[in-house]
Amino acid sequence: xxxxxQSTAVxxxxxxxxxxxxxxxxxxxxxxPLFSIGLLLLFVITGIFGDFISPHDPLRTNLRAVLLxxxxxxxxxxxxxxxxxxxxxxxxxxxxxxxxxxxxVGFSVIIVAGLLGTLVALLSGYIGGRIDAALMRLCDIxxxxxxxxxxxxxxxxxxxxxxxxxxxxxxxxxxxxxxxxRGEVLRVKEGDFIRLAVIAGASPVxxxxxxxxxxxxxxxxxxxxxxxxMVIITEASLSFLGLGVPVPEPAWGSMCAEGRGxxxxxxxxxxxxxxxxxxxxxxxxxxxxxxxxxxxxxxxxI
Amino acid sequence: xxxxxxxxxxxxxxxxxxxxGESGCGKSISCFSIxxxxxxxxxxxxxxxxxxxxxxxxxxxxEEMDRIxxxxxxxxxxxxxxxxxxxxxxxxQVAEPLQIHQKLKGEGLREKVREMLNxxxxxxPEVRMKEYPxxxxxxMRQRIVGGMVLACRPKILIADxxxxxxxxxxxxxxxxxxxxxxxxxxxxxxxxxxxxxIVAKACDRVAVMYAGKIVEMAGTVELFDNPEHPYTAALxxxxxxxxxxxxxxxxxxxxxxxxxxxxxxxxxxxxxPRAMEICRKEYPPRVEINDGHTLSCWLRKGEVLND
Numbered sequence: 001x002x003x004x005x006q007s008t009a010v011x012x013x014x015x016x017x018x019x020x021x022x023x024x025x026x027x028x029x030x031x032x033p034l035f036s037i038g039l040l041l042l043f044v045i046t047g048i049f050g051d052f053i054s055p056h057d058p059l060r061t062n063l064r065a066v067l068l069x070x071x072x073x074x075x076x077x078x079x080x081x082x083x084x085x086x087x088x089x090x091x092x093x094x095x096x097x098x099x100x101x102x103x104x105v106g107f108s109v110i111i112v113a114g115l116l117g118t119l120v121a122l123l124s125g126y127i128g129g130r131i132d133a134a135l136m137r138l139c140d141i142x143x144x145x146x147x148x149x150x151x152x153x154x155x156x157x158x159x160x161x162x163x164x165x166x167x168x169x170x171x172x173x174x175x176x177x178x179x180x181x182r183g184e185v186l187r188v189k190e191g192d193f194i195r196l197a198v199i200a201g202a203s204p205v206x207x208x209x210x211x212x213x214x215x216x217x218x219x220x221x222x223x224x225x226x227x228x229x230m231v232i233i234t235e236a237s238l239s240f241l242g243l244g245v246p247v248p249e250p251a252w253g254s255m256c257a258e259g260r261g262x263x264x265x266x267x268x269x270x271x272x273x274x275x276x277x278x279x280x281x282x283x284x285x286x287x288x289x290x291x292x293x294x295x296x297x298x299x300x301x302i
Numbered sequence: 303x304x305x306x307x308x309x310x311x312x313x314x315x316x317x318x319x320x321x322x323g324e325s326g327c328g329k330s331i332s333c334f335s336i337x338x339x340x341x342x343x344x345x346x347x348x349x350x351x352x353x354x355x356x357x358x359x360x361x362x363x364x365e366e367m368d369r370i371x372x373x374x375x376x377x378x379x380x381x382x383x384x385x386x387x388x389x390x391x392x393x394x395q396v397a398e399p400l401q402i403h404q405k406l407k408g409e410g411l412r413e414k415v416r417e418m419l420n421x422x423x424x425x426x427p428e429v430r431m432k433e434y435p436x437x438x439x440x441x442m443r444q445r446i447v448g449g450m451v452l453a454c455r456p457k458i459l460i461a462d463x464x465x466x467x468x469x470x471x472x473x474x475x476x477x478x479x480x481x482x483x484x485x486x487x488x489x490x491x492x493x494x495x496x497x498x499x500i501v502a503k504a505c506d507r508v509a510v511m512y513a514g515k516i517v518e519m520a521g522t523v524e525l526f527d528n529p530e531h532p533y534t535a536a537l538x539x540x541x542x543x544x545x546x547x548x549x550x551x552x553x554x555x556x557x558x559x560x561x562x563x564x565x566x567x568x569x570x571x572x573x574x575p576r577a578m579e580i581c582r583k584e585y586p587p588r589v590e591i592n593d594g595h596t597l598s599c600w601l602r603k604g605e606v607l608n609d
Binding site (some may be wrong): 190191192193195196197198199200201202203206211214215 | 339369371372379380385386388389390395403447450451
């Protein structure tokens with residue numbers, strides 16, 4: 001019995017067609033979540049430079065310009081693009097400066113909680129034994145607590161302030177990093193290169209930070225991106241309840257709270273900060289998801 | 303449960319010892335115990351001595367062991383595909399033992415790395431140094447690991463099934479490389495393998511292990527000529543021979559024993575075609591039957607050795 005194979009030729013396409021096809025391939029292959037990235041960049045830039053780009057002073061009240069609607073409405077003006085609140089403060093300016101608060105709280109928490117969780121994961125996963133058992137029990141305790149409720153209680157006890165919020169959210173946040181990253185550490189530990197590093201005489205500290213850590217950093221980044229949204233929502237919730245950043249400093253959550261009473265007459269006071277929160281958190285989630293799909297399998301293939 | 307129960311041998315300078323046995327006989331673990339890398343907390347070294355350079359390794363502190371590992375005694379592992387960190391360049395990885403033990407930096411370090419890569423016959427080391435493991439084949443990776451492991455010129459190299467994952471032609475190349483390096487630097491080697499071909503090619507002496515004990519040990523030629531222990535003889539018999547037509551390959555009946563339920567007799571007795579009453583009752587002492595040829599079997603009498 002013989003098998004014969006005939007070679008087949010593929011038709012070449014014209015240069016223009018293949019150029020367009022290539023471009024489509026590039027866009028598709030990367031499938032960059034352009035909207036999310038764009039929005040988050042806007043968020044970060046606004047948060048950092050808020051004080052400079054804000055059209056008005058967010059704290060300045062103007063009782064002659066109270067409850068003005070956004071500029072496209074009949075009574076709105078271009079001076080106050082998104083309207084004013086019950087004290088005549090410009091919503092847009094407060095929105096921009098509120099971004100700063102969310103950025104500060106958000107990034108502080110994910111960076112510190114992330115690093116703390118990573119450290120716990122490294123010690124737990126690499127050293128094992130009783131340290132692992134103790135740290136994971138601690139993790140379990142933190143993870144089993146109802147996140148928002150505990151945040152509320154702690155904020156009520158410690159008093160509302162930006163710094164307290166950051167500390168509370170770090171204390172509640174490190175555990176999920178630790179759990180997930182410990183799994184990663186255990187996976188990386190299986191690789192022979194770790195044993196070879198031990199054979200080469202590397203100390204445990206060297207192995208943990210030089211060999212294991214870089215191999216789990218991609219998961220850390222994914223987790224941090226996903227957590228950012230959660231932190232921002234929690235901060236907003238706390239501020240909404242009056243337990244977060246104290247009035248009159250603008251924070252998106254407290255802006256929503258302030259607008260609650262006016263929702264039928266001056267919907268814009270609560271609307272804009274609400275939309276802002278939603279868009280930022282959504283973008284964080286999309287970005288985190290995209291990162292997870294993009295980064296993980298690729299690394300595992302090695 | 304004793305994964306290793308009474309393994310005793312000496313390794314001279316420049317000598318190569320082969321440790322042969324089936325999977326699970328304890329050969330790898332006994333090697334890890336030399337450098338005290340028995341996976342804790344499950345594994346514990348409960349007795350014995352490991353004498354190196356006049357002192358007992360089992361009495362040394364962890365920091366002292368860190369200094370010995372990589373610099374005096376080193377080890378190659380079986381799987382070259384996971385033996386290198388995927389995130390660092392080849393140069394960085396070969397440099398690591400040099401950084402740890404000799405504290406080299408900068409140009410001196412790069413020079414030494416180049417030297418090691420040349421030693422293990424990696425072509426164009428300058429270019430390769432900047433490349434990543436996933437750009438290399440299995441054979442090259444194993445050679446790079448060799449370069450890493452020999453960078454500080456250890457006195458002993460333990461190779462745990464170093465060629466099992468490699469192609470046959472690459473296997474031969476790698477072994478030849480190891481032997482050449484051994485000749486120029488008087489390196490002592492322990493090669494753990496289940497392949498008698500490698501033993502024949504590379505080892506001066508062989509120890510055959512079964513169920514955590516060494517059952518026979520001799521010079522390579524002597525062992526191939528006179529395999530006294532029934533297990534060794536059976537292993538030799540099951541090797542397919544070139545040029546001979548065989549309808550069925552010989553296989554040793556039965557399975558290696560569960561180490562948790564060992565009886566007091568010889569551990570090979572259940573599978574031994576020549577087992578006697580006494581074999582099932584008492585474990586045979588180690589005897590020396592020839593110069594350098596020792597054996598633990600009731601079938602042969604000789605000068606009893608005290609271990």
